[in-house]
Amino acid sequence: MKITRRTLLAAPAVLAMGPALAQAPKITLVVPFPPGGSTDALARLLQTNLQNKLGRVVIVENKAGAAGALGAAQVAKSPADGTSFLVTFDSHAVIPTILDKPPVDVERELMPVFLVGTAPYVIAANAGRPYKTFADVVAACKQSPGAVKYASVGIGTLGHLAMTVLGKKAGVEIQHVPYRGGGPAMNDVLGGHVDLIAGSAALVAAQLGTGMLRPILQLGRERLPNLPDTQTAIEAGFPDFETLAWWGIFAPAGTPADITSAMAKSVKEILSEPAIAAQLKETQQMTLLLEDAAPFKTFFDKQVAYWGQVVRENNIRA
Incomplete structure (x- = not known):
């Protein structure tokens, strides 16, 4: 039919x-x-x-x-x-x-x-880490190359690709730890096994009330209403850069x-x-x-x- x-x-x-x-x-x-x-x-x-x-x-x-x-x-x-x-x-x-x-x-x-x-991707850090901005991450990477690790929801996902671009633009190496999905990735960041996560705004926002996660950079052109104090990548010195889910x-x-x-x-x-x-x-x-x-x-x-x-x-x- x-x-x-x-x-x-x-x-x-x-x-x-x-x-x-x-x-x-x-x-x-x-x-x-x-x-x-x-x-x-x-x-x-x-x-x-x-x-x-x-x-x-x-x-x-x-x-x-x-x-x-x-x-x-x-x-x-x-x-x-x-x-x-x-x-x-x-x-x-x-x-x-x-x-x-x-x-x-x-x-x-x-x-x-x-x-x-x-929806923009967001980079967030385990709240126990000293990183309050992406500039802090860059400085730590320059001091100890490869020491800072970030989680993504898989190889080739936009979180992974965005961090690859940002690291290259900043001239630093941020070690990638891929996971099979947002749940496992977030669990290891919250548990302190990985320093950062590059994930969707929804994935990060779900954990903001726990006090265990600190957003440090958002990858939209404008700040999200629920992240008014978190810089965009453009504001942080990466002209015209955005990554959207x-x-x-x-x-x-x-x-x-x-x-x-x-x-x-x-x-x-x-x-x-x-x-x-x-x-x-x-x-x-x-x-x-x-x-x-x-x-x-x-x-x-x-x-x-x-x-x-x-x-x-x-x-x-x-």
């Missing part, structure tokens, strides 16, 4: 029609990471609301592996009929360069549908425009609801952009170009 704009935007009353609902093809939202992360949370929020809105069965499938490339490949190889979408985030832009043989061409086999929003939706290349436009419209309506928008801002520190395919493609192409160059220049491999 081919999905048209009419079927994708079917009235919620269809929910009351058991047989009709059972016959309608389900929509799968593929998350290319394990359950529990920010992308998984976004997909499950959309799942419930899309199902109610469209009168269609919507499921979330976690397909983790290869820096998000396995889930991306699954969607790329799915029928281009509106039954499969990828809900992913910033590391998607690094797949072309971080993997020796990526299983998917993210620029040709997938098409941008909707850009949800962005972002969340977006992709479809298999060749999916008809009326289908992708209808999905984008539905998602925008859901995320524009005040309670849902407030939830994302509070839990993910997210700035909602809610942009459709054209501006999303421009944004994504810039991310691929910039971070791809960082990966190549520093010979980084997952």
Whole structure:
């Protein structure tokens, strides 16, 4: 059954029609990471609301592996009929360069549908360490090269790449300790096994009330409202430097425009609801952009170009 704009935007009353609902093809939202992360949370929020809105069965499938490339490949190889979408985030832009043989061409086999929003990365220190600014970290690295260690949520993630760029610009070596996810990385920083963490604003903000973590640098262009006393990288002497987490939706290349436009419209309506928008801002520190395919493609192409160059220049491999 081919999905048209009419079927994708079917009235919620269809929910009351058991047989009709059972016959309608389900929509799968593929998350290319394990359950529990920010992308998984976004997909499950959309799942419930899309199902109610469209009168269609919507499921979330976690397909983790290869820096998000396995889930991306699954969607790329799915029928281009509106039954499969990828809900992913910033590391998607690094797949072309971080993997020796990526299983998917993210620029040709997938098409941008909707850009949800962005949030800055934040560098924070164990509160027992003496670092109050990034300049303190640079000074410590110059005094004892390699002695300062930072955690990231994995090789080739934007936290890792941002620290690579900052260290290079400052002329110092900051030792990278990669982890498989934000939970393990944060646990070791809080436990004092690692000095710093480069993570999303949401990951850092969740620990600010504990008194065990001190934010020292944020990588957005403007200070976050909940971090009014923490410098941006630009203020700290790194002109025009920013690193943003972002969340977006992709479809298999060749999916008809009326289908992708209808999905984008539905998602925008859901995320524009005040309670849902407030939830994302509070839990993910997210700035909602809610942009459709054209501006999303421009944004994504810039991310691929910039971070791809960082990966190549520093010979980084997952």
